[in-house]
Amino acid sequence: MANLSRFVWLSFRMKQQLAAESSEVLSITQFHTCLFVLIGIPGLEDLHIWISIPICSMYIVAVVGNVFLIFLIMTEHSLHEPMYLFLSMLALADVLLSTATAPKMLAVIWFHSMDISFGSCVSQMFLIHFIFVTESAILLAMAFDRYVAICYPLRYTTILTSSVIGKIGIAAVVRSFIICFPFIFLVHRLMFCGRNVIPHSYCEHMGIARLACDDISVNIIYGLTVALLSTGLDIVFIIMSYTMILCTVFQIPSWAARFKALNTCGSHICIILMFYAPAFFSFFAHRFGIETIPHHIHILVANFYVVVPPMLNPIIYGMKTKQIQDRVILLFSSISTCY
Numbered sequence: 001m002a003n004l005s006r007f008v009w010l011s012f013r014m015k016q017q018l019a020a021e022s023s024e025v026l027s028i029t030q031f032h033t034c035l036f037v038l039i040g041i042p043g044l045e046d047l048h049i050w051i052s053i054p055i056c057s058m059y060i061v062a063v064v065g066n067v068f069l070i071f072l073i074m075t076e077h078s079l080h081e082p083m084y085l086f087l088s089m090l091a092l093a094d095v096l097l098s099t100a101t102a103p104k105m106l107a108v109i110w111f112h113s114m115d116i117s118f119g120s121c122v123s124q125m126f127l128i129h130f131i132f133v134t135e136s137a138i139l140l141a142m143a144f145d146r147y148v149a150i151c152y153p154l155r156y157t158t159i160l161t162s163s164v165i166g167k168i169g170i171a172a173v174v175r176s177f178i179i180c181f182p183f184i185f186l187v188h189r190l191m192f193c194g195r196n197v198i199p200h201s202y203c204e205h206m207g208i209a210r211l212a213c214d215d216i217s218v219n220i221i222y223g224l225t226v227a228l229l230s231t232g233l234d235i236v237f238i239i240m241s242y243t244m245i246l247c248t249v250f251q252i253p254s255w256a257a258r259f260k261a262l263n264t265c266g267s268h269i270c271i272i273l274m275f276y277a278p279a280f281f282s283f284f285a286h287r288f289g290i291e292t293i294p295h296h297i298h299i300l301v302a303n304f305y306v307v308v309p310p311m312l313n314p315i316i317y318g319m320k321t322k323q324i325q326d327r328v329i330l331l332f333s334s335i336s337t338c339y
Helices: 002-031 045-075 082-111 118-151 153-159 162-188 205-209 217-249 255-288 295-305 308-320 322-338
Strands: 035-038 115-117
Touching (some): 035 118, 045 308, 115 118, 118 153, 118 162, 118 217, 162 217, 205 217, 217 255, 255 295, 255 308, 308 322
Antiparallel strands (some): 035 115
């Protein structure tokens, strides 16, 4: 009788344990269909409205400026040169990057629309990383364009043909997709136990991964590998390109010719600095500066990063490129004569 009672008790305990494990698995599985909560800039909630004003203004300028730049380059045959075609690719990427992030940021601040589904959050994460890697590849292509234009001016049009430019653009997109697509699987493999508050204004890889209740070492390692072997190598090749450009320029005997050659690189160098400096600050601060850099500073820089470079890129090229200035003046002159 005692053995029978013990058997019944053990059976009951096993059923309880299996039920608890099934409930836990179900809750973890169902969490993927639940909502994440974006809280904006933690620690600066009282300043959210004031911060949203420059973000909204810069987003509008970024979209209008880059769309106008794309329209100008596509409609003006004289601007169908490699440098401007690469610039139109960069402008398109800027529009996509700011549009993938700024509207949700403003919705969080203005309308307290903080909820975002797991699928939407992962999609936004993929878009942000995909566009970032694509922009890095485009900046490398623009550095190669300047290298060919200055070091091999007589072969410029034969090396950078329309076909070659199109293949470079396709290669940049394909490379970015191959690099960033694994982020989706790395996030989907994680188990989430109920934490769903993201202390950010938009979704990015490590922000999601840190909510998981299991090991995220693979996510950290892959993120570092992508940063070093994609954008890191892009920076190395850009530096190599400009080193060879400088060696060629300083062999030119005329100071006026040297200045003219370097001036054609000025806009690109400014854009490179604006693109990589805050991006790598945000990247390394998120992984190594958690204890030393205030979290609201990191989030603030990340928020402005997605609108400031896209806003300034068309302004910088418009101010420093005479061909674009001339076409803008001609376009507005023709519009004014119509009225």
